[in-house]
Amino acid sequence: MATYDEGVIRDLIDGQLPWPTTKAIMSRYKDDGRFGTYLSILQDRVSWSERILLPLGEHIYIVQGENGRTVKCDCGYEFGDYRENWKLNSLVHVRDTREDIEEIYPGRQACDPDWMEIREFICPGCGTLLEAEAAPPGFPIVFDFLPDLETFYREWLRQPLPEEP
């Protein structure tokens, strides 16, 4: 079973590792300790103290806080309980006119705003674009991921999961 230094994993997840090394890691058996190393790297990078339980995206995590398990951004912005779709508590910029769509998909690259709009979900704390959805007008916002944290920690990782307050 492979093991890697934290520095290697840090460069790997940042896309900074040279390709031959990355390729070698991809071709080997996975390092089972990755999750712990990954959380440690991510925890060191944030300025807040709540424990990260599970990353959900590039900048957002489920954390164990005083108010229970919530979704939190790098910048500290809290989106609420992880069992609810964090997108509902974000900001959104919807490109639903030809003009708005053509700002990024000009001319013949554009989709038809009557058939599809681009929804940009933005962190109210830092202005980072967290997710972009492309969907027909009226399509319910998708709830990307609802993890089963209990099974994951207790049965898969065989680690204790902090009790909810």
Place this chain on the structure above:
Amino acid sequence: MVVVSKAESEPTALKDRLLESERSFRESGYYDGISDLRSRKSDPLKYESLHTKLRSVVVSAREMARRISASPGVREVGEMVVALYTPEGDAISLSTGIMVHVHTASRFIKWMIRNGYEASPGIRPGDVFANNDAFIGTVQVPDVIDVVPIFHEEELVGWVGAVCHELEVGGVTLGGDVALAQERFAEGLFVCAEKVGENDELRRDYQIRCERNLRMPIYWILDEKAKVSACIEVREQVKALIDQIGLDYYKRATKEFIEEGRRAQLARVRQLMVPGRYRGHTFYGHVVEGKQGVLPMGNRNFLYAIPFELQVSGDGRPHLDFDGTGSWGYHSMNCTPAGMDGGLFVTLTQHMNFDGKVNDGVWLATDMNLPEGTWTNPDHHTAATATSWALLLPAFGCFQRLLSRGFLARGYKEEVFVGQVNSPMIEMGGQSQYGGIFGMALFECAAAGSGALGIKDGLDTAYVGWNPESDMGNIEIWELGMPMVYLGRSITPNSGGYGRFRGGNSFTSLWLVHRTPQLIIATSEHSSRVFDNAGMCGGYPAPTVQLHYAAHDVQLEEMIDQRKPLPHSLGIDPTITDMESLVMGRVREVEGPYLAEPLEEGDLFAHSYNGGGGYGDPIERDPASVARDVENGYVTPDTAESVYATLLNHEEGVWSVDAEATGERREAIRKARLGKAVPVRRWLEHERERVARKNLVDEVREMYRDSMRMSPRFADEFREFWNLAEDFEF
């Protein structure tokens, strides 16, 4: 012992053996009831050695067979796969190539067993069976599967299967993926689980049927010979191996390979993912209303919603659910459960189970809900599936994003993949440059752009989901087979979805029609009006709404005499193509499948392939990477600034980053986003009124009406999300 070609009352008949194997799996949870991998435990070297040899046999048989084929699809692009099966039809080992078909062939073998083929037409040494009926076991008509039984003395001990994708199938539109087929009856030449050969020879009457019903029988018939050769090669090598190791060991070990494959898949899910519920969606627009050749029952535009739910349970078993997607229709994009199995199998074998025992154990470790009556499972076997990739590929691209969400959560970001995309097909025919009739699929589409990875850009012009050996083939080879010559084949700027890591770029080809009075083109598998892919974690979908451009009355010779610039691509101006700005003749822009008047010598035609979706916020992209992309024509200078917020200097032909101005621009964009965006709940209040008033275009309303009719769950969730009355419907 499994004995065939005997009386149906024989207690050990193949059908009984199949039913017994399925019962064992159902009751024990282990493949064929094998709870103990005792061959593996007792002598791992012998066990692994056999597995390696079997894999080597199928891989080398495929390489050999490709040299027999006349088809550039098989020879150049590798549209072939070879696999070895148990007597019950479960895949043990498979070659590289179009692995989609490993499980579709499995369905074909099981179908013959269930339908009493032991009694009639009989299963004997030297027989060859063929099938391209998707309701029996394949994806679409051009995917013709051959299987031969392997006998050891009188006992059937397995099967070998080989699949080639045919470039011409004799359908209502020319080529392989018959775009205009609206029912089965227009899809071309069907071979419905037929015995097409005996004593290791293709039957002459079968070859005559092919010769008389295809525009280019040379492709199909030589592909048949290639497949039969591959099957015989594998069969003989397996028999020799059995002679060395003993039949009992062979039978036991090969079943253990499948059980081990099943366990490995479950273990891999538990290693790489997180249990829970994953959701995503993709969409596909099919604009054909009023086009020539469209029959009345399909004469409308379609918008398909493909909502996708993946539940990963505590034991690591993924359950895929297509509940909420639309009904099958009178078009060629329907898919059968066999085709959906193929999509699942090729995705898992590339994306999760890429080492160890890759076989039907992977398939046994998953399950799928394909609601009856939807495009994923038509309740009528007359539904056409000629271009089922159109919906199938975006669907399983979504599956890759859902899996990737799990990989991301676990920290395996190097496996995060934004997914495969459709790679639009060109099918053509008419009069060839040699004077005869012809038909062909131009398979350079086997090299689209891939979705981005979680740690790097996607592959440029180097990936399609359906063939991991993705290859566009040499221009000169394609020019031998069609009456068109290339004026250009070039990277399409901005075709990769934007992101911190961008999707892979695609390419555009532009041709001069050459030495023919009639070239008929029909395209498929490209979405109109909606992007049929997505980005991830702030990345954007690739712009996959492709238009076609054809130019008539071009007077190219005059342009050459006058030394005027010729178009070699569509150019970098998104508002006008080079074909429109440079060519003197009449330029036609076509939305949706290209189903238009034939082309002739001197005309020009352009076709673009798709790039993949992006990953991460584009304004987090390394500015030096943006500069490199601009330098190499992957991204235009305008997009570098408008999307990537990267300000570049251009001096003496060299692009460099203005780091300070870029930093300021990116900060300004973050602030501008906060000023421009609104709270989601406020937007929803406003949007709810639009939904309640059904203020949507016809195709969108019809999409909702259809999905709500097909799925009570979708309807309930839709009403609940928008807080609509219980009886609300479209």
